[in-house]
Amino acid sequence: MKKRAFLFGLGAFGLAGCAKLRQSPVPVVQEGFVVKPVPVAQGNMTAFLPEGDTIYLSGSINEDTATGFAAVRDSNPKAKRLVFLQADGPAGSPEAMEFGRAVRAAGFSTHLRNDSVISGGAVDAFVGGTQRTMEEGAVIGVVRGADSAAHKSFATEMTGGDGYARFAEKFGGKRRPRPMTIAEIGAMGIVSANVGNALAAN
Template identity: 35%
Template sequence: MIQHSLKRRFLAGAAALGVAVVAGCTHLQVAYLNSYDSIAFEPSGDDLLVSGTLNQFSLASFEQAIAENPETTRLVLMSVPGSVDDETNLKLGNRVRDLGLDTHLTADSEVHSGGTDLFLAGVERSMEEGAIIGVHSWAEGNRAGADFPKDDPVHESYVSYTARMLGSADFYWFTLDAAPVEDTYIMTPADIAKYGLLTKPVVKN
């Protein structure tokens, strides 16, 4: 995967995991977080509970979990701080949609960046009041995502994915301006409604 996307997803995930982000060390930190299976799919009835950082092993882990739990109808994302392999993460999201699965956030759930992208994959997307959805931009060197023209090929995979999941790419363009790569923006109820992240009303506690 091209470098900008790895950097975008890693920084969000690292911050949420409490990993220090040091200039010049990003490649090593990304390599470490991409060196072992860091995501867990735990069956619970018809649900698969998802926790951890998404990486190059996540699609294979998901396929194994689905094979072992064919009754699964929904992914419940618990704490998913981000992804260090966007190419795999987008494939995973497309696979979730192909299977017709739903996604859900509990009142204690927290997803950021690549975790938010995975949430979008649900045919039906629901959340309980209190769940946290975070987004931010990516950066390549000193250039942020919004610095690249909208017709630049660097955007293509994200635009295609977001348009498939939500019907348009508006949400992707929003994430580029929402927060810089080293930070995260917590979406408000108005944001969530505006960009159509949910297909069902928020469940009040």
């Protein structure tokens, strides 16, 4: 299998065509894929694309995302930056917070390009970065989490305060993400304070 390849972290249902492979109730990485016993909709998957020192992420954060991240990270030991493209997921969910903690434990920085759009659980994962930067034009949308107490505790752990989770609880959409302004992003600690600015050159 070529080094530059997609690795998918699958949702609650699994990867189409995997019924012939070994079945297991826990995530199994095989041939670059997290194998599940029954098909899963493409929109419920997380895709990782490693390239040099960077891993690009898109899709939906789910219960297998942390497993997929670990597998692609192990295969690309020089990678230390996670760039979010188009990503979402349930806000404040155990799987999103688990992935955010995995990103932090791995020592990865996180970044948003000028065409990146993230919301819900993807924002939770993004704040797991040791250094969090974004380019002008990136969109961050907040969604109310199901467990506000756990979300506030996680936000404090990742950013040093629960402002982001409190903001999501008060202003986040229930069905549609509510885009944040640059001022709100900076004030809530979503980007790193020590970068000097909410925006990064690249």
